Amino acid sequence: QDNYASLRRAARQSYGFGDARYASHPRRAAAGGEDAPRRRRRRRRPVQPDDPNVCESRSRAGVRRRAPKAAPLAWTDGVPAAEGLECVAAPAPGGGTRACCRATLARAELLADEYPAHFARIARSAARAEGVNLVTAATTWRCFPSLVIVGAQKSGSTALAVHLTRHPNIAFSRDKELHFFDKNESLCPGPLGYLLKFPARDELKATAEATPFYIASTEACTHMAAQLGRRATYVLIVREPVARAYSEYQMKHRRVQGQDGFEKALQAHAGAILRCVAEAGPRNATRGLRACAPSELQALAKFPQFAVSVGVQIARKAKAAKQAGGDDRSALYEWLKACFWVADEGTKEPLADLIGGGRGAARFDATQCFKEGTRERLGDLEAVMRDEVALFHDCARTHFSWMVPPSMDAAADLITKCVRVRTGISAQYLYRGLYAAQLQRCLRGGVVSSDIVVVDQDVLRRDPQRALDAVAHRLPRHTYEDLSDASLKAEMDRRWPDFEKNGWRLDAAYTAPMPEALRSDLARFFAPHNELLFDFAGRRFDWPSR
Numbered sequence: 001q002d003n004y005a006s007l008r009r010a011a012r013q014s015y016g017f018g019d020a021r022y023a024s025h026p027r028r029a030a031a032g033g034e035d036a037p038r039r040r041r042r043r044r045r046p047v048q049p050d051d052p053n054v055c056e057s058r059s060r061a062g063v064r065r066r067a068p069k070a071a072p073l074a075w076t077d078g079v080p081a082a083e084g085l086e087c088v089a090a091p092a093p094g095g096g097t098r099a100c101c102r103a104t105l106a107r108a109e110l111l112a113d114e115y116p117a118h119f120a121r122i123a124r125s126a127a128r129a130e131g132v133n134l135v136t137a138a139t140t141w142r143c144f145p146s147l148v149i150v151g152a153q154k155s156g157s158t159a160l161a162v163h164l165t166r167h168p169n170i171a172f173s174r175d176k177e178l179h180f181f182d183k184n185e186s187l188c189p190g191p192l193g194y195l196l197k198f199p200a201r202d203e204l205k206a207t208a209e210a211t212p213f214y215i216a217s218t219e220a221c222t223h224m225a226a227q228l229g230r231r232a233t234y235v236l237i238v239r240e241p242v243a244r245a246y247s248e249y250q251m252k253h254r255r256v257q258g259q260d261g262f263e264k265a266l267q268a269h270a271g272a273i274l275r276c277v278a279e280a281g282p283r284n285a286t287r288g289l290r291a292c293a294p295s296e297l298q299a300l301a302k303f304p305q306f307a308v309s310v311g312v313q314i315a316r317k318a319k320a321a322k323q324a325g326g327d328d329r330s331a332l333y334e335w336l337k338a339c340f341w342v343a344d345e346g347t348k349e350p351l352a353d354l355i356g357g358g359r360g361a362a363r364f365d366a367t368q369c370f371k372e373g374t375r376e377r378l379g380d381l382e383a384v385m386r387d388e389v390a391l392f393h394d395c396a397r398t399h400f401s402w403m404v405p406p407s408m409d410a411a412a413d414l415i416t417k418c419v420r421v422r423t424g425i426s427a428q429y430l431y432r433g434l435y436a437a438q439l440q441r442c443l444r445g446g447v448v449s450s451d452i453v454v455v456d457q458d459v460l461r462r463d464p465q466r467a468l469d470a471v472a473h474r475l476p477r478h479t480y481e482d483l484s485d486a487s488l489k490a491e492m493d494r495r496w497p498d499f500e501k502n503g504w505r506l507d508a509a510y511t512a513p514m515p516e517a518l519r520s521d522l523a524r525f526f527a528p529h530n531e532l533l534f535d536f537a538g539r540r541f542d543w544p545s546r
């Protein structure tokens with residue numbers, strides 16, 4: 001505790017931002033600065049660890065989340081129902097019916113009282129967009145999607161989605177990539193959070209979303225078939241699979257570079273991070289960082305995750321210290337001591353000296369203290385791609401009587417046996433291009449083939465109106481005024497301004513080609529799988545087979 005007190009004193013004396021700077025945090029300032037009496041937090045009902053009515057999860061930064069469990073949407077004799085929701089089967093624009101639902105008032109009030117953090121997380125963005133409070137947002141009628149872009153990653157799904165946002169009969173979800181059906185969130189905590197991602201019900205508009213991971217996921221089609229069933233069009237936009245694999249690799253390359261950049265920024269601003277955390281104290285590390293970290297650091301995509309992660313690490317240490325009879329200030333001091341050191345001497349300097357300008361610059365140990373920042377690695381292009389080909393060949397040799405799958409069923413068996421699907425932008429560069437296999441698994445999940453529309457990315461590039469007509473074939477035809485790349489980019493920046501953070505690009509336009517020998521070997525690997533896709537689609541795409 002003494003150590004911590006002197007550290008905090010030093011932070012105030014040497015940098016003078018203490019009260020004034022921290023009080024500038026809007027909520028603190030409104031309450032009259034740091035000396036204002038703290039509002040007591042309402043004590044929540046303790047939840048038993050294995051409570052069968054509660055969904056427990058952790059955010060990527062490790063924050064524990066609790067939400068009440070609710071059964072998924074289910075249809076009985078054409079009538080939709082979901083726990084905690086009032087639902088009706090409503091006519092869908094373009095024909096058929098769709099489920100439109102809203103939270104019951106009792107459910108919304110339960111969420112507001114017992115699960116305020118969860119409720120704010122799921123309803124805040126709808127409430128803000130519509131200028132209403134959380135309960136009103138939750139009790140507003142919204143409809144399940146009639147059009148879902150299910151894949152494939154890196155095949156033009158963003159361009160397709162952005163174009164469709166301009167269709168007068170389509171209401172797109174507020175964010176791209178909702179990942180509702182691929183996570184078990186569709187089962188727990190149920191559909192209210194998903195519905196809240198869509199605008200309020202409009203009789204004339206079909207709701208739509210795009211999560212390109214759905215087709216690669218092992219479970220999404222099963223969940224979609226059960227919850228949306230024949231009431232949706234499932235759009236699969238595909239790209240020549242070698243180009244797709246290379247695009248994913250390039251994307252990962254940008255992300256890893258971005259992570260290296262973030263680590264460098266952490267080093268450059270280590271002194272400031274140390275001071276912000278020390279000044280904020282053991283219970284406010286995340287808030288303190290958000291309020292006082294330098295703006296260049298805050299502008300980086302990983303900053304929010306970093307700020308939360310620091311708060312969580314300190315809270316965990318504080319909890320352990322409390323259990324051992326210690327106090328949270330010494331826990332914070334221990335965390336700071338473990339995570340920072342003086343650069344030029346490599347010795348452990350007293351932290352108060354560091355704060356005061358000491359003998360060297362502060363350094364932050366990102367490997368120890370922010371593992372999320374150092375997690376991803378990128379293998380050599382040639383090695384990762386050839387390893388994946390070998391994996392499929394070895395697996396086919398071991399488990400099947402064929403080396404090249406003779407049918408879509410066999411291809412689906414191949415991925416079921418040989419692939420443990422990973423989420424996100426992964427190192428599964430070839431798997432994601434085995435479209436026929438993924439489609440067949442989707443059919444096994446209960447989606448009906450006539451509800452699937454396959455579009456070639458090339459067509460979207462060359463003749464976007466034709467591709468868009470095919471995708472929205474159930475809706476009244478719309479002639480788009482401007483389908484140029486420039487207007488596409490402008491619309492995306494307006495709608496999803498954060499989309500291009502963290503390595504994502506609408507159109508990366510990199511110029512380094514894939515080595516020709518590798519490209520041709522991969523094209524040969526994909527050729528039989530492409531033939532299965534062409535059979536399914538009833539037409540050929542102009543993709544090289546060698």
Ligand SMILES: Nc1ncnc2c1ncn2[C@@H]1O[C@H](COP(=O)(O)OS(=O)(=O)O)[C@@H](OP(=O)(O)O)[C@H]1O
Binds near residue numbers: 152508
């Ligand atoms: N107008 C238009 N028409 C067709 N295709 C286009 C268009 N604009 C962009 N692109 C291509 O989209 C690729 C990115 O695909 P996704 O948006 O599906 O990527 S992601 O999965 O959301 O990350 C992206 O791939 P890369 O350039 O390789 O990154 C582009 O090739």
